Amino acid sequence: MRHILRNLGLYAFAAWASLTLNFLIPRLMPGDPASAMFARFAGQLQPEAIEALRQAFGFTDEPLLQQYFTYVGHLFQGDLGLSVAYFPAKVTDVIATGLGWTLLLSGVAVIIAFGLGSLLGVIATWRRGGWLDSVLPPVLIFLGAFPYFWLAMMLLYVLGLTFEAFPIRHAYSDTLAPAFSAEFILDVLQHMVLPATAIVIASLGGWMLNMRSTMVGVLAEDYITMANAKGLSQKRIMFHYAARNALLPNVTGFGMALGFVLSGSLLTEIVFSYPGQGYLLIQAVRNQDYALMQGIFLTITLAVLGANLLVDILYVWLDPRTRAR
Amino acid sequence: MTIAQEQQASWIRNFNPLLASNSSRWPTRAGVYEPLMIFNTLKGELVPWLATKHEWSEDNKKLTLTLRPGVKWSDGQPFTAKDVAFTFGLMKQHKALDISAVWTFLDSVQAKDDATVEFTMTRAFVPGLIYIVHQPIVPEHKWKDVADPVMYKNETPVATGPFTEVKVFQNQVFELGRNPHYWQPGKPAVESIRFPAYPSNDQANLALLTGELDWAGSFVPDIDRVFVAKDKEHNHYWFPLVGNTTVLYVNTTKKPFNDVRVRKALSMAIDRDQIVKVAMYGYTRPSDATALSDTHDRWRNPQAVQAGDWTKLNIEKANAMLDEAGYKKGADGVRVGPDKKPLRFDVNVVTGWTDWVRAAQIITQNLKQVGVDAVLKTYDFSPYFERIQKGEFDASMGWTSEEPSPYFVYRDLMGTETLRPIGEVSARNWHRYGSKEADALLQAFEATNDPEEQKKIAYQMQDLFVKNAPVIPLFPGPSWGEYSTRRFTNFPNKDNPYAKLTPNTPPENLLVLVEVKPK
Numbered sequence: 038m039r040h041i042l043r044n045l046g047l048y049a050f051a052a053w054a055s056l057t058l059n060f061l062i063p064r065l066m067p068g069d070p071a072s073a074m075f076a077r078f079a080g081q082l083q084p085e086a087i088e089a090l091r092q093a094f095g096f097t098d099e100p101l102l103q104q105y106f107t108y109v110g111h112l113f114q115g116d117l118g119l120s121v122a123y124f125p126a127k128v129t130d131v132i133a134t135g136l137g138w139t140l141l142l143s144g145v146a147v148i149i150a151f152g153l154g155s156l157l158g159v160i161a162t163w164r165r166g167g168w169l170d171s172v173l174p175p176v177l178i179f180l181g182a183f184p185y186f187w188l189a190m191m192l193l194y195v196l197g198l199t200f201e202a203f204p205i206r207h208a209y210s211d212t213l214a215p216a217f218s219a220e221f222i223l224d225v226l227q228h229m230v231l232p233a234t235a236i237v238i239a240s241l242g243g244w245m246l247n248m249r250s251t252m253v254g255v256l257a258e259d260y261i262t263m264a265n266a267k268g269l270s271q272k273r274i275m276f277h278y279a280a281r282n283a284l285l286p287n288v289t290g291f292g293m294a295l296g297f298v299l300s301g302s303l304l305t306e307i308v309f310s311y312p313g314q315g316y317l318l319i320q321a322v323r324n325q326d327y328a329l330m331q332g333i334f335l336t337i338t339l340a341v342l343g344a345n346l347l348v349d350i351l352y353v354w355l356d357p358r359t360r361a362r
Numbered sequence: 363m364t365i366a367q368e369q370q371a372s373w374i375r376n377f378n379p380l381l382a383s384n385s386s387r388w389p390t391r392a393g394v395y396e397p398l399m400i401f402n403t404l405k406g407e408l409v410p411w412l413a414t415k416h417e418w419s420e421d422n423k424k425l426t427l428t429l430r431p432g433v434k435w436s437d438g439q440p441f442t443a444k445d446v447a448f449t450f451g452l453m454k455q456h457k458a459l460d461i462s463a464v465w466t467f468l469d470s471v472q473a474k475d476d477a478t479v480e481f482t483m484t485r486a487f488v489p490g491l492i493y494i495v496h497q498p499i500v501p502e503h504k505w506k507d508v509a510d511p512v513m514y515k516n517e518t519p520v521a522t523g524p525f526t527e528v529k530v531f532q533n534q535v536f537e538l539g540r541n542p543h544y545w546q547p548g549k550p551a552v553e554s555i556r557f558p559a560y561p562s563n564d565q566a567n568l569a570l571l572t573g574e575l576d577w578a579g580s581f582v583p584d585i586d587r588v589f590v591a592k593d594k595e596h597n598h599y600w601f602p603l604v605g606n607t608t609v610l611y612v613n614t615t616k617k618p619f620n621d622v623r624v625r626k627a628l629s630m631a632i633d634r635d636q637i638v639k640v641a642m643y644g645y646t647r648p649s650d651a652t653a654l655s656d657t658h659d660r661w662r663n664p665q666a667v668q669a670g671d672w673t674k675l676n677i678e679k680a681n682a683m684l685d686e687a688g689y690k691k692g693a694d695g696v697r698v699g700p701d702k703k704p705l706r707f708d709v710n711v712v713t714g715w716t717d718w719v720r721a722a723q724i725i726t727q728n729l730k731q732v733g734v735d736a737v738l739k740t741y742d743f744s745p746y747f748e749r750i751q752k753g754e755f756d757a758s759m760g761w762t763s764e765e766p767s768p769y770f771v772y773r774d775l776m777g778t779e780t781l782r783p784i785g786e787v788s789a790r791n792w793h794r795y796g797s798k799e800a801d802a803l804l805q806a807f808e809a810t811n812d813p814e815e816q817k818k819i820a821y822q823m824q825d826l827f828v829k830n831a832p833v834i835p836l837f838p839g840p841s842w843g844e845y846s847t848r849r850f851t852n853f854p855n856k857d858n859p860y861a862k863l864t865p866n867t868p869p870e871n872l873l874v875l876v877e878v879k880p881k
Contacts, residue, residue: 325744
């Protein structure tokens, strides 16, 4: 518990630092958002209307410090401002359209990749030199070297278009309305197969190799020999003695990956027209939509911090040393 | 009927027709809220819509519109002149809604009786007609209680258009159903229109190929092989050259572009046939020297086209003109100006606009042949656009104005009204060229309502443009439109050109929306 409390202060500091960076970075980008907005309407708007819109958006030439205080003040009221790209929708409304779907898709994909990758790593090391150990790592590294979106496009083309085994776009069938019914949930799962597979294939190798390398070290430890000598079952040694200790570095990685889930597996989402955050982020950058960018970065930052807190708690459970004084 | 026009990953519910069309969902500005009249680009005429006729006063300072009787809002209330006056009043009150800046030339808008609206202008400005009649009209009885119409998302529209009922609205798809009170009996023939969300051109094109889409307006590379060949019987496209013209803007405030001989010489060194074939898949043709696309075909002046020899490839003459302008070839093959500076400049283009990037590559290669060292520079759209608007560039790919009359094209390319100093944002006239002669012609055009007179002035504008070459025209822009006749028919095409096929330019797409029929 003390370990976690000690870290909370650190988290608060990290949150503040990222909020501030979040405010600064978009404003350091080249280009002026009002003219970018102008650009989006490609000549549809006359200059007088632009000037009026500028005011409606609250683009001001106030000093940065003042803008910063307004920003922080609004933030605490849960007001992230108006989106330029989706004017006149609120940033919170815009993010709400994609957040859930991104969480679902990337969350499921990361959990599967982490679980499967770690398991494969454990088994491969346990039967060192076996076919799993010699064939899988190079194959997975090879696949992992492909960009996500390339794998996504291949899956879309082969499984989606040629064999028509799975739907190729959207999070659920257009003919269904979201509901808590078996039909809808099944439909969502079906739509998730291809995009999730693309992400899992691309990231599986990393998890497996990490697990494998720490497992190799752990297996050489004396307590493993000891457990063997005591005649414990192989399964128990493999999972309770070896894997539990070897898992620690991977758990740290899992925390990071969970956090980045929110940034969306950007390109995968776009390939499959998945209604997530990835596209929103691109739209925000293209339109210099400060408010939306800040909103998205904020959710990402908070997610990374939250996930790290979760990992800290997991650590306490996995590693008894953190419980000691 | 399934349509792809906007590119989004998820939909935001917004049916506010007073905002620019990218803010509200397509077809808010035409298919939901209707304009008073619609300009038909292919026929070159105004089609009466909510208004049946327009009349100018003797001095062209007063415009009277007669409204169509019997039109009802989708809640059953009658549509009257009061609604029109109210809409223009809202735009006067909220500048952000006046997107075509009609209140820069309007003085007042009054409902004379239920069927007559009178527009009084501050000066005779006949070209302003198109902005007035294209304005979507909103119902006074619904909008008078809206606190801030600029921030209003109008989630449940009440309108006069053919599709007013929001049947489904989800993050990845929405569907609009028929207006029960639509004023054209038996129309629209289509039960409902559906919009799945596609985040980019690639996804929309894929849906087009798999036969999910009935109507789209996207750029498809090599369309005959990619799309038509998949299903020759049903898959069709029509790309008439009625878009805006793609031109090379050169900064006329800078050397060497302030010299008309250099502008013409550079233009003569460009191989437009190659650009059209390689960069544009043969979808268009080289532009003539008037810079007019087929939108303005009726206005084209054959003498001006004849005189505009500087858009034809002629390396010899280009070299001779550059020599004459004082730019002699240096030791390394690059020309050196009278000020001893080598003739070297950047050509700006937008990252990812592949057709333009390829065109710009061809241009830089072409210019090397006449000893001009032009370097391709790619920028993301927003820095690109900021540079071009502020006039902070040497040469830049760009487009011309698309309004129905050539008045707007030439006002924006050579009028002083749109001229701004370098560093100040300008909506048009990015190359910073203004001519007093052009101003006189533009003013004469603004004040006349006589088609013969207008044509005469338009001819003179073209002569003037061809003489001075303010920008370097490259090719007229195709207007993209694809359709499938598997489920629906009666789309416009080459043989039945009743309107533009593309869904991308409101309000003309309304003409198509009411004509399309289920098979």
